Amino acid sequence: MSAPKSAPGVHPKPFWSFRPTSDREAGDAVVSNFVLHWFPAKVYKPSLDWNYSFWLGTVSAALFFLLILSGLPLLVLYVPSVERAYGSVKDIEYVVTFGTWIRAVHRISAHLMVAVVFLHLVRVFLTGAYKNGVGRGQMREWNWVMGVAMLLLTLFLSFTGYLLPWDQLAYWAVTVGTNIASAVPLIGPKMRELLIGGRTIEQATLIRFYALHIVFLPVALGALFVYHMWRIRKDGGLARSDGEVLLPAAQEVPPGRTKTYSLLGVARGTSPTIRTRSLEAPELSVNSVTDLTRRIAIVVLGTIAVVSILSVFIASPLEEAANALVTPNPAKAPWYFLWLQEIVTDTTVRIGSFTINGAFLGGVILPGLLIGLLTVWPWLDRSPASAAGAWFHGSRKKQNAVFLLLVLVVVLFTVVGTFMRGPYWHFFWPWQAWPELPTRI
Amino acid sequence: MEQRTNSPYPKIDRPILAAIGLLLVVSTVLFAWSDRRHDWRYYQFEFKKRVAEKYGAEKAHTVPVGLDQIWAGDLRRADRCVVCHQATLWKGFETAEHPYRTHPPEPLKAHPIQKFGCTACHGGQGFAVDADKAHGPTPFWEEPVLSGSLGEAYSLAENKKALMQMNCNVCHRYDRETKGAEAINRAKNLVLEKGCRACHVINGRGGTIGPDLTFVGDKAAEQYDMTRLSGQKTSFAWHVAHLKDPKALVPETVMPNFSFGTKDSQALAMLVMSWRKAPVPADFRPGTPRTDPQTPEEVIEEQKMKTGPGAWFVKTGCFVCHSVSSLGVKSAAQIGPDLALAVEDTQSRFGRTVDDFFMNPTGTMAVVLSRQIILSPEEKKVAIEKLREAFREHQKQKASQASATSATSANAPKH
Numbered sequence: 055m056s057a058p059k060s061a062p063g064v065h066p067k068p069f070w071s072f073r074p075t076s077d078r079e080a081g082d083a084v085v086s087n088f089v090l091h092w093f094p095a096k097v098y099k100p101s102l103d104w105n106y107s108f109w110l111g112t113v114s115a116a117l118f119f120l121l122i123l124s125g126l127p128l129l130v131l132y133v134p135s136v137e138r139a140y141g142s143v144k145d146i147e148y149v150v151t152f153g154t155w156i157r158a159v160h161r162i163s164a165h166l167m168v169a170v171v172f173l174h175l176v177r178v179f180l181t182g183a184y185k186n187g188v189g190r191g192q193m194r195e196w197n198w199v200m201g202v203a204m205l206l207l208t209l210f211l212s213f214t215g216y217l218l219p220w221d222q223l224a225y226w227a228v229t230v231g232t233n234i235a236s237a238v239p240l241i242g243p244k245m246r247e248l249l250i251g252g253r254t255i256e257q258a259t260l261i262r263f264y265a266l267h268i269v270f271l272p273v274a275l276g277a278l279f280v281y282h283m284w285r286i287r288k289d290g291g292l293a294r295s296d297g298e299v300l301l302p303a304a305q306e307v308p309p310g311r312t313k314t315y316s317l318l319g320v321a322r323g324t325s326p327t328i329r330t331r332s333l334e335a336p337e338l339s340v341n342s343v344t345d346l347t348r349r350i351a352i353v354v355l356g357t358i359a360v361v362s363i364l365s366v367f368i369a370s371p372l373e374e375a376a377n378a379l380v381t382p383n384p385a386k387a388p389w390y391f392l393w394l395q396e397i398v399t400d401t402t403v404r405i406g407s408f409t410i411n412g413a414f415l416g417g418v419i420l421p422g423l424l425i426g427l428l429t430v431w432p433w434l435d436r437s438p439a440s441a442a443g444a445w446f447h448g449s450r451k452k453q454n455a456v457f458l459l460l461v462l463v464v465v466l467f468t469v470v471g472t473f474m475r476g477p478y479w480h481f482f483w484p485w486q487a488w489p490e491l492p493t494r495i
Numbered sequence: 496m497e498q499r500t501n502s503p504y505p506k507i508d509r510p511i512l513a514a515i516g517l518l519l520v521v522s523t524v525l526f527a528w529s530d531r532r533h534d535w536r537y538y539q540f541e542f543k544k545r546v547a548e549k550y551g552a553e554k555a556h557t558v559p560v561g562l563d564q565i566w567a568g569d570l571r572r573a574d575r576c577v578v579c580h581q582a583t584l585w586k587g588f589e590t591a592e593h594p595y596r597t598h599p600p601e602p603l604k605a606h607p608i609q610k611f612g613c614t615a616c617h618g619g620q621g622f623a624v625d626a627d628k629a630h631g632p633t634p635f636w637e638e639p640v641l642s643g644s645l646g647e648a649y650s651l652a653e654n655k656k657a658l659m660q661m662n663c664n665v666c667h668r669y670d671r672e673t674k675g676a677e678a679i680n681r682a683k684n685l686v687l688e689k690g691c692r693a694c695h696v697i698n699g700r701g702g703t704i705g706p707d708l709t710f711v712g713d714k715a716a717e718q719y720d721m722t723r724l725s726g727q728k729t730s731f732a733w734h735v736a737h738l739k740d741p742k743a744l745v746p747e748t749v750m751p752n753f754s755f756g757t758k759d760s761q762a763l764a765m766l767v768m769s770w771r772k773a774p775v776p777a778d779f780r781p782g783t784p785r786t787d788p789q790t791p792e793e794v795i796e797e798q799k800m801k802t803g804p805g806a807w808f809v810k811t812g813c814f815v816c817h818s819v820s821s822l823g824v825k826s827a828a829q830i831g832p833d834l835a836l837a838v839e840d841t842q843s844r845f846g847r848t849v850d851d852f853f854m855n856p857t858g859t860m861a862v863v864l865s866r867q868i869i870l871s872p873e874e875k876k877v878a879i880e881k882l883r884e885a886f887r888e889h890q891k892q893k894a895s896q897a898s899a900t901s902a903t904s905a906n907a908p909k910h
Contacts, residue, residue, distance in 0.1 A: 144623075148575075345508075355516070356515045359519045366526050372635065493728070494716050494730050
């Protein structure tokens with residue numbers, strides 16, 4: 055005896071329809087498909103606007119996905135030993151089929167991810183999206199804290215990957231980076247020793263960074279990512295969708311106008327009548343399939359296409375093999391830490407024989423303070439619930455201005471550190487040539 | 496009645512998605528193309544054509560296709576030069592242009608390509624398979640191919656290809672003279688003639704006024720002060736200029752100006768640059784000592800043994816295991832019994848005379864005398880005679896010792 059075609063809970067299509075003919079078919083796709091199950095059946099339309107979220111979170115996730123995918127072949131082609139790491143990267147670069155491209159995809163995705171995750175954080179701050187609206191049980195502030203943790207994980211993932219090629223760039227960037235970290239009072243040097251497995255960057259460092267880079271950090275970031283997504287659902291979608299409740303109250307749904315996909319509504323009374331704005335104001339919501347999925351496809355596939363094309367034209371650098379005896383001039387940290395290095399060098403003051411080391415201010419106090427403030431800001435922000443999910447809400451003028459100023463300073467210092475600092479950390483305009491670097495022969 | 500809510504969403508999404516799809520196709524084509532466009536594909540095609548012209552299509556089929564490398568395991572070098580330079584070991588392309596030219600066979604006799612690879616001698620980047628990256632100069636690869644054109648860039652005196660001799664001397668650094676390395680030989684003579692070791696340590700010997708030059712070739716370019724150097728900013732150019740006039744580059748130096756000409760200073764700069772800690776196994780370096788040297792006392796003692804009364808036992812090799820105490824022969828190992836007592840020993844241990852035992856030995860001596868120390872019957876007779884002589888000497892010494900002790904004991908009661 056076969057089940058009737060319309061039996062509840064039976065979803066005959068394993069794949070969703072690109073052109074659902076009814077709301078039911080569109081909803082079924084979400085319920086029956088594993089990949090789509092984390093989406094709601096209907097989405098508040100303004101949440102999908104390009105110019106609200108700029109889809110930066112989705113881009114970050116797409117880049118993370120690309121990084122895992124491009125990291126898999128590198129995982130087995132790369133040899134994490136100080137004698138062979140450099141050679142294995144040269145092999146990937148020169149003779150592995152598509153090796154240059156795979157490595158470039160991995161590198162460009164990593165750099166972009168640092169930038170995009172940061173921009174995502176800026177967007178969430180400026181829209182007040184870490185604020186709880188009017189929904190019950192919202193914990194958006196914790197999702198924000200998780201987001202800050204994910205930014206730090208992204209930075210650390212990129213930083214651990216930076217060392218792996220074992221060239222001069224890698225070696226000295228990590229030297230500078232870990233030296234900044236060792237300025238933490240009391241535990242700093244011990245912390246550095248634990249991180250790099252000794253006092254100099256050697257095999258112990260390489261294998262620690264490798265293990266962190268390929269197992270611990272991606273797993274941690276993946277777990278946080280999943281939880282981040284889940285919390286968005288639990289918090290009622292993007293902060294902007296809280297605006298929905300400010301619309302005129304919904305009318306009682308007359309009996310008889312029932313819906314069968316009861317998972318998605320709240321049943322009151324004896325009969326499963328549904329009150330949902332998606333029925334009362336259909337122009338404000340869209341089906342996830344296919345309006346949301348199409349946009350996600352645009353963003354994810356677009357990210358992949360852009361990274362792929364960039365990877366053909368932007369070569370990944372690989373300098374001389376790491377040499378502990380020769381410090382390149384200038385020795386720079388990875389670009390996303392250069393604003394810190396800039397502050398460290400600017401605040402290192404020498405008065406006669408007395409030296410105030412800037413590493414403590416620029417490397418510990420300042421970033422510590424900023425990260426601490428970012429983490430607790432949702433609890434310090436006293437603006438009304440209506441400010442959640444609105445760009446530059448009038449009640450948050452001051453904090454937005456201060457935040458933007460800080461962002462501007464960080465970006466400015468990063469640009470100066472990356473493009474305008476030459477040998478001896480002297481200032482050079484981008485059009486000024488650096489002194490010629492000597493070579494062997 | 497089930498129906499589809501009209502999507503209020505902009506219709507533009509669909510064409511955007513289509514455009515992205517197109518972009519993906521473009522990106523796939525692009526990266527596939529970027530992987531295909533290497534020069535070596537053309538060079539291999541061209542070489543095959545040349546082989547076909549010269550030796551026929553059948554021979555051309557044996558030309559390998561694709562990436563290839565020479566793995567010189569001892570030197571830990573993977574040289575992919577042969578991907579383009581396919582003619583290296585072929586005959587008949589001696590006059591073709593690069594990369595279709597046969598390698599001159601002479602240097603390869605002593606330096607087989609499977610053991611040395613290419614870059615150990617020629618320089619360049621063995622990892623790379625593109626001409627510019629393999630030959631250099633390229634950013635971040637400080638070992639360009641030491642070719643004639645690089646020599647021309649330095650306006651080398653006479654032989655423009657002499658720069659390669661720097662790499663010869665990485666292994667041949669302990670040679671007084673190396674065949675084919677005229678510039679290096681010239682420089683080594685200058686080192687002796689001008690007495691560089693008066694101030695500099697070279698290979699562990701020399702004065703300490705100047706810096707140790709034993710591994711100065713490894714000094715990084717960043718570590719030279721090039722502010723007073725005009726022209727090319729390279730370590731090699733620095734050395735050439737410095738040798739010509741040390742004070743011009745380092746005003747406070749005490750190094751005298753030897754008035755070296757261009758040719759001499761270039762040769763010396765090559766020699767100095769060749770003094771590197773290159774990871775070369777000891778057997779690649781002629782002249783590297785492979786024994787732990789004896790102490791002067793040991794040398795004197797061995798000389799004594801070789802010229803003393805027991806010289807025969809030393810020359811024949813008995814002393815490797817046996818001491819001959821009565822003749823002053825001392826074995827380092829002392830595995831066997833003292834041969835001074837052999838005449839007695841064979842009697843007490845085997846119940847045989849020393850003649851009988853030596854002619855028909857048993858045990859270890861049977862093996863030694865049949866495999867390692869092979870003596871003719873006449874030599875054996877000499878051996879027996881020597882053994883008897885040692886015993887006689889032993890008895891003599893014992894007797895004189897006994898009389899000496901009895902003399903002292905006779906003197907004792909007088910106290």
